[in-house]
Amino acid sequence: MNNSIWTFANPHNFMRLSGVVAPWAAALAAITLAIGLGWSLFATPPDYQQKETIKIFFIHVPAAMMAVNIYAVMVIASLIGLIRSHPVSHLVAKAAAPIGAAFTLVAIITGALWGQPMWGAWWVWDARLTSVLILLFFYLGYLALWNAIEDPVKAADLASILCLVGSLFAFMSRYAVEFWNTLHQGASLSLDKESHVADVYYAPLLVMILGVYLLFIALLMVGVRTEIRARRLRALRIAQIGQADAALTRTAAAGNPASAQ
Amino acid sequence: MKAVFLRDLRLAFRLGGGAGQSLAFFLIAITLLALGVGPAPDLLSRLAPGALWVFALLACLLSLDRLFQADYEDGSLDHLLLAPTPLEGVALAKSAAHWLTTAAPLALFAPVLGAMLNLPDAAMGTLVTALLLGTPALSLIGAIGAALTVGVRRGGLLLSLLVLPLYLPTLIFGAMAVRAAAEGLPVLEPLALLGALTLGCAALGPFAAAAALRINLS
Numbered sequence: 001m002n003n004s005i006w007t008f009a010n011p012h013n014f015m016r017l018s019g020v021v022a023p024w025a026a027a028l029a030a031i032t033l034a035i036g037l038g039w040s041l042f043a044t045p046p047d048y049q050q051k052e053t054i055k056i057f058f059i060h061v062p063a064a065m066m067a068v069n070i071y072a073v074m075v076i077a078s079l080i081g082l083i084r085s086h087p088v089s090h091l092v093a094k095a096a097a098p099i100g101a102a103f104t105l106v107a108i109i110t111g112a113l114w115g116q117p118m119w120g121a122w123w124v125w126d127a128r129l130t131s132v133l134i135l136l137f138f139y140l141g142y143l144a145l146w147n148a149i150e151d152p153v154k155a156a157d158l159a160s161i162l163c164l165v166g167s168l169f170a171f172m173s174r175y176a177v178e179f180w181n182t183l184h185q186g187a188s189l190s191l192d193k194e195s196h197v198a199d200v201y202y203a204p205l206l207v208m209i210l211g212v213y214l215l216f217i218a219l220l221m222v223g224v225r226t227e228i229r230a231r232r233l234r235a236l237r238i239a240q241i242g243q244a245d246a247a248l249t250r251t252a253a254a255g256n257p258a259s260a261q
Numbered sequence: 262m263k264a265v266f267l268r269d270l271r272l273a274f275r276l277g278g279g280a281g282q283s284l285a286f287f288l289i290a291i292t293l294l295a296l297g298v299g300p301a302p303d304l305l306s307r308l309a310p311g312a313l314w315v316f317a318l319l320a321c322l323l324s325l326d327r328l329f330q331a332d333y334e335d336g337s338l339d340h341l342l343l344a345p346t347p348l349e350g351v352a353l354a355k356s357a358a359h360w361l362t363t364a365a366p367l368a369l370f371a372p373v374l375g376a377m378l379n380l381p382d383a384a385m386g387t388l389v390t391a392l393l394l395g396t397p398a399l400s401l402i403g404a405i406g407a408a409l410t411v412g413v414r415r416g417g418l419l420l421s422l423l424v425l426p427l428y429l430p431t432l433i434f435g436a437m438a439v440r441a442a443a444e445g446l447p448v449l450e451p452l453a454l455l456g457a458l459t460l461g462c463a464a465l466g467p468f469a470a471a472a473a474l475r476i477n478l479s
Binding site for chain 1: 402405409410412413416419422423425426427429430433434437458465469472473476477479
């Protein structure tokens with residue numbers, strides 16, 4: 001076995017590696033998130049302006065980061081899957097999508113919960129909020145296409161084309177939305193908090209970010225393993241039906257030689 | 262390529278579908294809007310740029326599902342795959358025919374509907390220009406969606422879920438151009454962006470659509 005990344009195109013090799021990585025990533029994610037949540041929720045002082053609501057930030061920011069980064073993972077996985085017909089890569093893209101959609105939803109919901117006390121509105125059509133919402137639509141469309149097509153090989157290739165086309169348009173939409181919003185009104189609500197976060201908040205945020213990355217790796221590995229097993233099950237079932245068919249024709253031929261002719 | 266284009270045009274006109282139906286849809290949608298929000302002229306004129314673009318988008322979307330499906334079902338798509346014309350050319354010709362039979366008549370008819378919604382006269386020219394510049398992108402993007410879902414039965418809702426997010430930049434720039442014209446602001450920037458979008462889609466869309474068709478036909 002050579003040490004190239006392409007060895008993991010073989011599902012067997014991938015299963016062996018992920019079987020080791022998944023539990024470690026899950027355990028580390030649990031520890032990191034426990035530390036991060038404990039630190040950020042109980043050991044940081046309330047903000048002088050935002051009071052305790054600042055603590056939503058520790059979930060909101062990592063979730064929003066993952067929403068974008070997981071889509072990037074899907075784009076890379078789709079590209080590799082399409083170019084090299086790399087089955088595990090397609091499955092990585094497929095398994096990443098629901099995780100990404102969930103993080104996007106978490107980012108939107110925590111944003112709404114944060115926005116209500118801060119801005120007095122659950123939702124505003126701010127450029128950044130709108131582009132996260134658009135990203136959610138791209139995730140949903142991608143998942144819907146996978147579900148609609150029965151043949152898994154076709155579904156994989158079609159979904160990766162959609163992912164690549166979608167990434168172009170998601171990128172364009174992001175800038176178009178900024179353009180759209182600035183024509184309407186100046187940025188009355190700036191969400192650019194990351195640039196001026198005090199150190200007290202910065203360190204626990206980094207722990208949380210590390211935690212969600214580990215969580216993503218663990219969930220992704222489990223997701224891909226499930227997909228590979230589902231494929232094997234499907235193949236076994238098809239083989240079984242084939243055998244049953246062959247057996248049936250054999251018995252029919254033995255019982256009634258005239259009709260088998 | 263020309264033959265495919267002319268064939269699609271003839272089919273659209275002889276089946277009595279295409280232009281007439283999408284115009285009727287456009288008219289009904291405008292009436293529904295006016296009935297829904299009330300007859301206040303200033304409110305309607307503020308809604309008009311966005312509403313006209315959203316309805317043009319929907320009219321385009323509703324006619325997309327038949328773009329490849331009829332040919333897929335009766336097997337002519339397999340013949341087109343074997344024909345010397347590359348599938349990319351077929352996709353481009355079909356998008357062009359789709360545009361000519363649905364969106365182009367809408368664009369020419371749009372000033373009438375704009376007047377019904379009390380859109381300022383100054384914006385009419387920009388409305389037609391923006392629709393003519395932007396709607397080809399809708400047909401080209403729609404061809405990708407139609408090619409992806411050609412094998413899915415009753416894929417109408419799926420198609421809209423796939424295609425509508427891709428229509429967002431076109432909608433934003435199109436409505437922006439019309440709104441800017443209604444407010445007397447310069448319109449060159451959004452119009453140029455619309456044109457760029459259409460050209461970009463014309464360059465890349467047929468390749469994506471043809472790749473999706475090949476996978477579906479394999």
